[in-house]
Amino acid sequence: MSEKMTQTGTDISNKTPGRLLKAAREKLELTPKDIAAQLNLQINTIIALENDDEEKLPVSTYVRGYIRSYARIVNLNADTLIKLYESGALPPPEIIPDVKQHTQISSRDKPVKAVTYLVTFGLALLLIAWLQSHYVVDQAKMAADTSAQGEKHYGGSLNYPIKIVIHPDTPFLDKAYYDALENSSELPLYVDEPETSGNLTDILDVPGSLSIDTTISEPANDDNVLPGTDQVSFIITKESWIKIQDSANKVMYMDTARPGERVDLSGEAPFSVILGYSPGVQVTFNGKQFNTEPYSIAGVARFTLGE
Amino acid sequence: MLNTIRGLFSNDLSIDLGTANTLIYVRGKGIVLNEPSVVAIRKGVDNVNAKTICAVGTEAKRMLGRTPGHIVAIRPLKDGVIADFTVTEKMLQYFIRQVHGSTMFKPSPRVLVCVPCGSTQVERRAIRESAAGAGARTVFMIEEPMAAAIGAGMPVSEARGSMVLDVGGGTTEVAVISLNGIVFSDSVRIGGDRFDEAIINYVRRNYGSLIGDATAERVKFEIGCAYPGNEVREMEVRGRNLAEGIPRSFTLNSNEILEALQEPLAGIIGAVKNALEKTPPELGSDVAERGLVLTGGGALLRDLDRLLMEETGLPVIVAEDPLTCVARGGGRYLEMIDEYGKDILVVE
Numbered sequence: 001m002s003e004k005m006t007q008t009g010t011d012i013s014n015k016t017p018g019r020l021l022k023a024a025r026e027k028l029e030l031t032p033k034d035i036a037a038q039l040n041l042q043i044n045t046i047i048a049l050e051n052d053d054e055e056k057l058p059v060s061t062y063v064r065g066y067i068r069s070y071a072r073i074v075n076l077n078a079d080t081l082i083k084l085y086e087s088g089a090l091p092p093p094e095i096i097p098d099v100k101q102h103t104q105i106s107s108r109d110k111p112v113k114a115v116t117y118l119v120t121f122g123l124a125l126l127l128i129a130w131l132q133s134h135y136v137v138d139q140a141k142m143a144a145d146t147s148a149q150g151e152k153h154y155g156g157s158l159n160y161p162i163k164i165v166i167h168p169d170t171p172f173l174d175k176a177y178y179d180a181l182e183n184s185s186e187l188p189l190y191v192d193e194p195e196t197s198g199n200l201t202d203i204l205d206v207p208g209s210l211s212i213d214t215t216i217s218e219p220a221n222d223d224n225v226l227p228g229t230d231q232v233s234f235i236i237t238k239e240s241w242i243k244i245q246d247s248a249n250k251v252m253y254m255d256t257a258r259p260g261e262r263v264d265l266s267g268e269a270p271f272s273v274i275l276g277y278s279p280g281v282q283v284t285f286n287g288k289q290f291n292t293e294p295y296s297i298a299g300v301a302r303f304t305l306g307e
Numbered sequence: 308m309l310n311t312i313r314g315l316f317s318n319d320l321s322i323d324l325g326t327a328n329t330l331i332y333v334r335g336k337g338i339v340l341n342e343p344s345v346v347a348i349r350k351g352v353d354n355v356n357a358k359t360i361c362a363v364g365t366e367a368k369r370m371l372g373r374t375p376g377h378i379v380a381i382r383p384l385k386d387g388v389i390a391d392f393t394v395t396e397k398m399l400q401y402f403i404r405q406v407h408g409s410t411m412f413k414p415s416p417r418v419l420v421c422v423p424c425g426s427t428q429v430e431r432r433a434i435r436e437s438a439a440g441a442g443a444r445t446v447f448m449i450e451e452p453m454a455a456a457i458g459a460g461m462p463v464s465e466a467r468g469s470m471v472l473d474v475g476g477g478t479t480e481v482a483v484i485s486l487n488g489i490v491f492s493d494s495v496r497i498g499g500d501r502f503d504e505a506i507i508n509y510v511r512r513n514y515g516s517l518i519g520d521a522t523a524e525r526v527k528f529e530i531g532c533a534y535p536g537n538e539v540r541e542m543e544v545r546g547r548n549l550a551e552g553i554p555r556s557f558t559l560n561s562n563e564i565l566e567a568l569q570e571p572l573a574g575i576i577g578a579v580k581n582a583l584e585k586t587p588p589e590l591g592s593d594v595a596e597r598g599l600v601l602t603g604g605g606a607l608l609r610d611l612d613r614l615l616m617e618e619t620g621l622p623v624i625v626a627e628d629p630l631t632c633v634a635r636g637g638g639r640y641l642e643m644i645d646e647y648g649k650d651i652l653v654v655e
Contacts, residue, residue: 040622042596058597061460065598065624069612 016088017067017081018052024074025050039069046070052088060085230269230306231286236261238280245272257281269306276300318407320443321419321637322399323454324434326384327476327499327604329364329398330634331406334641338631339406343368344476346398347380363401372519386496387423387451387478388430392437399441407442418443419637423478424450425494449640451475451633452482452492455602457643458636459626463487468590469597472579472615473633474605476500479575481582483590491585497574499604502527509567514557516546527608530561533572534610534617561609572611576618583619598622602632 015023025035032046039046048056049066057063064082071078234242236257243254246267253265259280265271275281275292278301283290285305295303319334324344331340342364351357361378362370370380383394407416420438422431431448438446455473456463463469463484473480476499482492503523510518518526522544530540540561548555579599583591599621601612606629615623626632 040616040620041598045596059460059462061600061626062597062624064627065600066622069616069622069624 015084016052017085018050020076020081020084021067021070021074022050024076028074030074035070035073038073039066041066229266230271231264231266231284232271232273232305233265233284234263235282235284236263236280237282238277240278240280241274241276242281243274247271271305272302273305274300274302319417319419319638319641320403320406321421321454321634321641322402322438323421323451323631323634323637324384324395324399325476325604325633326382326387326478328630329402330631331402332631332634332638333406334638337638338634340402341631342402344384344398345371345380345382346394347374347378348394350377350379352377360397360401363398371521385477387475387494387498388426389433389437392433395433396437396440399437403441403443415442415444417445417447417641419447419449419641421451421454421633421637422448423475423494424452424480424482424489424492425478425496447641447644449637450480450482450489450492451478452480453484453489454633454636454640455480455626456482456484456600456636457639458632458634459600459602459629461600467597468586468593470582470586470594470599470621472575472599472601472606473603474498474575474601474608474611475603475633479578479603479605481578483582483586483594485590485593490587490590491582493578493582493585495574495578497571497578499524499527501571501574502531502568502605502608505567505571506531506564509563510544510546510559511549513563514546515549516555516557517549518544518546522546526559526564530559531564531568532561532609533565533568533614535562535565536610568608572614575605576615579615579619583621595621598624600624600626602626602629604630 025032032043032050035041036043036046044056045066047053049063049070057066064085067081067085068078071081232244234257236242236259238259240257241255242257242263244252244265246252247270248268249272250267252267252271253263256276257263269285271285273283275283275296277299278292278296279299281292283292283305290305292301292303295301318336321332321334323330323332327344329340329342329344330338333339345367346363347361347367347370348358349361351359361367362380367380370378371382372380374380381391381394383389383391383398389395403416403418418438420434422434426434435446435448452471452473453463456469456471459471461469461471461484464487466486468490469484471480471482471484473482477496478494479497480492480494483490503520506523506526507518507520510516510523526542526544530542541558542560543556543558545554545556547553583594586594599615599619601615601623605611606625612623612625615621628635
């Protein structure tokens with residue numbers, strides 16, 4: 001018994017399952033044909049199995065089953081043979097992925113997960129910081145705007161400020177501020193003149209309504225205005241688009257003017273003017289009224305002043 | 308999009324929701340749970356309708372047939388499909404929570420459930436809903452024989468016929484697979500439970516004694532066989548004598564069990580023969596050349612392969628670790644979904 005054990009032990013060290021099966025079969029004086037008949041397999045498969053001919057055998061799942069059945073017929077321990085088969089020069093069977101080692105880094109690995117968490121949190125923090133700084137800047141800007149002595153700058157797209165002048169009759173007018181304005185000669189304050197007030201619409205005459213004047217109000221520029229600079233003013237009765245360019249093709253004004261507004265501009269003629277709705281705009285050039293009717297095509301007028 | 312990110316943090320589960328046992332395979336970890344599909348429910352003292360889960364799994368199985376009036380131990384699955392929807396959901400919830408851990412940082416997992424190929428749309432929907440109710444983010448489904456074939460390591464993607472016979476607790480599924488698809492499949496409602504039932508009936512007829520399910524199962528494990536062998540094993544069992552009403556012990560041997568199992572075994576053989584009859588000849592010849600692979604707990608019945616070999620004339624082999632083939636195959640399928648997209652083998 002012990003002799004047999006040692007014999008199989010040495011057999012295992014240098015033999016393949018195929019050779020062991022063949023030896024056991026020959027001991028029992030069986031032919032491959034007998035085995036094939038018992039296992040319902042083809043003789044070729046049995047021979048391939050005995051010769052460990054991998055190419056002629058199907059996948060390992062089947063081969064294992066064949067070895068098991070064959071071993072049962074020739075009274076060998078199937079488990080030993082299977083182990084031998086698996087430890088052979090064969091690739092490890094694909095069959096048991098749960099035993100298979102995972103070498104590839106997967107998104108489910110702990111370090112990867114930790115890094116993903118960290119990156120996500122970092123991004124979130126950055127986003128919050130950015131939002132906060134943005135918000136603070138906005139607030140600072142707003143504060144600066146409101147503290148600019150009541151001057152409100154409109155038209156973010158315009159490159160010069162527009163000043164809103166409050167009509168003296170405005171009930172919510174700040175008296176002290178108004179007085180200060182009246183006393184100072186520097187600030188341009190537009191009080192309705194008799195000739196222009198007649199041209200204003202009804203809205204303007206209603207006490208308490210705002211008369212909005214738009215002008216280039218940069219004091220520094222005012223000093224540089226040469227005598228003889230051409231003056232142009234628009235009195236708007238119906239909403240209209242106005243675009244005016246001076247001789248240097250510089251855009252002086254480009255906006256939609258509201259009814260009741262008065263736009264006074266000065267610059268060097270000739271001015272090229274585009275009015276979106278000419279019947280709603282009264283044009284005065286150097287104190288003289290300008291008739292836009294001949295230039296108006298379907299309401300839109302294009303003309304040049306002071307050619 | 309959010310789901311994809313969440314998916315990075317959750318594990319994929321493959322569940323073999325069987326009549327007898329539920330197995331859960333966690334991707335990258337292997338089989339982490341193998342428990343009987345049994346739930347013990349305690350009824351409320353005042354309100355009979357107020358039920359609470361008393362035990363699930365192995366603990367509940369020990370209670371089967373040994374419960375007092377206010378506890379019922381039930382098997383929520385019958386013949387491979389859900390018989391009691393709510394209890395199945397609770398059981399799945401319990402199992403998923405057991406393997407998936409805390410839900411605080413882990414979002415719900417993707418779950419693949421294996422369904423019998425003979426199940427109807429309604430039955431599949433019930434399984435899908437109960438898995439979703441138990442906390443699955445997405446529920447995939449795969450037919451059991453397909454999962455079994457993948458788990459057994461059969462070359463399912465090749466243009467060659469592979470035949471698999473999965474003998475489960477409630478159903479036996481036979482399928483011929485080629486190119487990742489099922490060419491023919493059939494399901495008969497015969498399985499391990501029917502074997503137990505046959506043993507109980509045999510003992511009652513021949514010994515006039517009644518034995519329980521658990522005893523019958525033990526008998527099947529220890530001395531059950533499907534083909535007459537050289538050695539005859541014996542086992543002593545105790546059962547209640549029907550005439551006297553007193554527990555008596557008697558001895559059963561393997562040949563008697565073989566006789567008892569004849570009827571369910573004939574049903575399985577019939578299913579295999581039917582499948583072979585309906586298999587296209589080209590695939591049939593592939594099967595005849597390489598053989599039929601046995602999986603499922605039923606494959607552990609002694610000499611079932613020899614019986615099938617004798618009856619069909621085909622080479623028959625038992626897969627390695629046949630009990631876990633389906634769950635492992637499901638896990639491998641989840642990997643295949645990530646590799647090739649989920650259209651590869653979709654089951655509605």
